[in-house]
Amino acid sequence: MITASPDDMQGALRNLADAKEGLAEGEAMEGFHVEGPHISPEDGPRGAHPRRWVRRPDAHEFHRMQDAARGHIRLVTLAPEWPEAPRYIETLAEEGIVVAIGHTNASPIQIAEAVQAGATLSTHLGNGAQPVLPRQANYLWAQLAEDRLAAGFIVDGIHLPGSFLKVAIRAKGLERSLLVTDAAMPAGCAPGRYKLGGQEVELTPDQRVVLAGQTRLAGSALRMDRGIELLMRLAGLSLAQAVGMATLNPARVARLEGRQAGLVPGERADLVEFRFHAAAERIEILKTYLSGRLVYSG
Numbered sequence: 001m002i003t004a005s006p007d008d009m010q011g012a013l014r015n016l017a018d019a020k021e022g023l024a025e026g027e028a029m030e031g032f033h034v035e036g037p038h039i040s041p042e043d044g045p046r047g048a049h050p051r052r053w054v055r056r057p058d059a060h061e062f063h064r065m066q067d068a069a070r071g072h073i074r075l076v077t078l079a080p081e082w083p084e085a086p087r088y089i090e091t092l093a094e095e096g097i098v099v100a101i102g103h104t105n106a107s108p109i110q111i112a113e114a115v116q117a118g119a120t121l122s123t124h125l126g127n128g129a130q131p132v133l134p135r136q137a138n139y140l141w142a143q144l145a146e147d148r149l150a151a152g153f154i155v156d157g158i159h160l161p162g163s164f165l166k167v168a169i170r171a172k173g174l175e176r177s178l179l180v181t182d183a184a185m186p187a188g189c190a191p192g193r194y195k196l197g198g199q200e201v202e203l204t205p206d207q208r209v210v211l212a213g214q215t216r217l218a219g220s221a222l223r224m225d226r227g228i229e230l231l232m233r234l235a236g237l238s239l240a241q242a243v244g245m246a247t248l249n250p251a252r253v254a255r256l257e258g259r260q261a262g263l264v265p266g267e268r269a270d271l272v273e274f275r276f277h278a279a280a281e282r283i284e285i286l287k288t289y290l291s292g293r294l295v296y297s298g
Contacts, residue, residue, distance in 0.1 A: 002197045003036030003049040006061060010068035017070040028270075028290055030256055031074025034065060035123065038078040038088070039103035044130035045079065047103055048211055048218035050199060057088035073097065074254060077123040079104035080114030093118030098254055100152075101143060103128040108142035115148050121253055122151040124182055126160050126168060127217070144171040150253045152180040155230045156222040158208055162234035169235055178253060179227050179245040184209050184219025225274070225283045232281045239276055 001012055013032065020026040036049050038057040046054065057078055066073050076092055077100040078085060089099045101114055102123025122143045129140065143149055151172050153165060159182070160168075169177045181187070185196045186203035193202050193212055196219065200212040209219045224246055231242035251259035258268040269292035275284040288296035 001032060001034045001036075003039065003053050004197050005053055006064070008198065009034070009037070010065055013065055013069040013073070017068070017072055020072060021070070025290055025295055029072075030259075031254070032069055032072050033075040033077070034062075034073055035077040035102065038082060038085070040079040040081065040105040042105050042130075045103050045105045045128055047128040048196075048199070048201075048216055049103065050197070057082050057084045059088055059091045062088075062092065075100060075121075077102040079106060080119065081106040081110045085110075086113050086117040089114055089117035089119055096255075101149070104139055105130075106139050106142075108137055108139070111139060111142045111146065115146055120149060121178075122149050124154050124159070124180060125151040126164055127154060127182075144168060147176075150176040150178060150249070152178040152250075154182045154220055154222065155179055155227045155234065156181075156207070156220045157230050157234065159217065159220060165235045169237075174237075174241055174244065175249065176253075177245050178250045179224070179231060179242070180250075181222040181224055181227055182220045183222055187219075187221040187223070189221075225285055229281055229283055 001009055016029070016032055020029045037053050037055050039049060039054055040046055041051055041054040062076070075098045078088070080089070080101055081104060092099050098121060099119045100121035100123040101111060101119050106114070125143055126140065133140065143151065151168065153160060153168065155165065184201065186194045186201065186209055189203060191203050191205045193200055199218070201218045202210055202212045203221055204210065207221045208217065209221055210216060211218050228242045228246055231237050231245060232239065248260065248262055261267055269289055271289040272285060273287040275286060277284065285298050287294060287298070
């Protein structure tokens, strides 16, 4: 869920809760990620979020959103430079919510204060930023250097160059690095124009999701299997390392029960069977199981 008006955000969360609880495969949605609206209003860090709806952190508003979501919000991303941010982070962390830093223009001191308050993750680190930053003291270096923060990376070959990806994963360590798709509305669709959070976006033939008529990225069209392939090619990871960044690491960071030990008795049987073509570093999905039920056969 991205930045929008309070009514629209609560309405969307109600729809998501209906889907999670009503669809046959709704349990595949382990929880909801509210990205905004308490982010930086500045161009660059704000990304494609609409400026008009960016606002200060407000615990009362979060609780209204959580009520609309029927308790399914698990992850919240905010910019920690707001004066209200440390107390807001403490409140959410006390309630078991994973709090992430993202779309931020924070100083290193403000990032340290957010971590002290309970933030544990960086949302799509390396994106949602100004094109030019101070050479040494900036919010990217501060988050990379903070060992208490895990970090998600969009590995679609568009959002991040391989050089940054390699260095960032080395800085975080494999155990604190997560593969995220940041997949937006047009993912899996034909190139063309679509709606995303009330804004018009375009999926280009080369699989970029941009604000319509602009070049500003507004999410990605990445599939997770393609992300694993690109991790191996761009960052030089092994298949096992790349799969870990897509599975065990996110489960641990999100504190998902029944997902953190891999394939062991007693864990929930959410499984993907695939064939790995080593020479091409390509994955072919064969079957997908949700809680032990076959839900896809390719």
